[in-house]
Amino acid sequence: MRMKKPYVATLDQVRITREGEYGVIEYLEPNVSGVHLKLGPEVQVMTDKEILDCHNRILEVQQRMAMEYEHVAVEIPEGRPQIEYFALGNQWTPRGDVIRCIIGSGLDGEAVIYIDDHELSLEEFGGLLTTYAGWGMRIVFVPDDRTDEEPEIVIREPDDKGE
Template identity: 50%
Template sequence: MRPRRPYITTLADVTISRSGESAVITYGDPAVRPVVFAIGPDIDRCSDAEILARFNDSLYAARAKTEGRQHVVVEIPRGHQQLDYFAPAGQWVPRGAVLRCLIDDSAEGEPVIHIDDHELSLREFGGLLRTYAGWGMRIVFVEDDDADPPLVEIRDLENGEAAHDWR
């Protein structure tokens, strides 16, 4: 089941429990993971309705912060490392939100992803992707990892029509 983001809701659609100074908000919809929502030392004096009102207000505020604004992602320029090694997790993490990479295969026929000077197994690449768990992703296949972003057309393909074109 595809996970869904938490959304503004009512008490009829969630259960609320307490854990220390935080509330655990569990949606009736199993596609939404429980949310641990920090309240503070006054949590014992808050009703479930007050906790949910604060939580819904935080969702409204987050939405208002981005409304009317364009999402801008950072691509690390060529010649600069796109990855950092995060030792506590034992894995590579992206520095920017765009990765230029090349797909290859090993002698054993397993996928290998090349990013800069790094050769990542499919498992290592999956770990790198996990740093963006909950986000969406668009994969654009280009001629090689040095390619400039291509023009993207949004349309369906006819039977047998190629997904790439050079104009």
């Protein structure tokens, strides 16, 4: 199960301990990521409320910044390489934020992904995706000769005919 992100909390929603220079904030709600907040040696004399107030202020600033952030996805022009091999990490990495690809089927029946002139196994494609771990992604399926187009998207339930 994917862990939920930390959120602005009250003292009755968390357990706070101290480890060295860190305030450790554990949410009582299951599946919420905990936080190790480096506050320096003074953390040892700070109250739980002071530690939580600092944590909450950080989250509020992050939320404000996220609201102001406008993401512009970079798509590599046709004919230019969309991916490159990162030898140190032993994996393919995207050069931009948009990947045009074709889905195929390998000899064993497992899906293969074609990006430019490269055939990636599901494992290799998964490694490429980890470059964006923590991000979201939308997948839009298009005919194989239209990967360079943005189709109209209609939000609705599919009809019974599978259309």
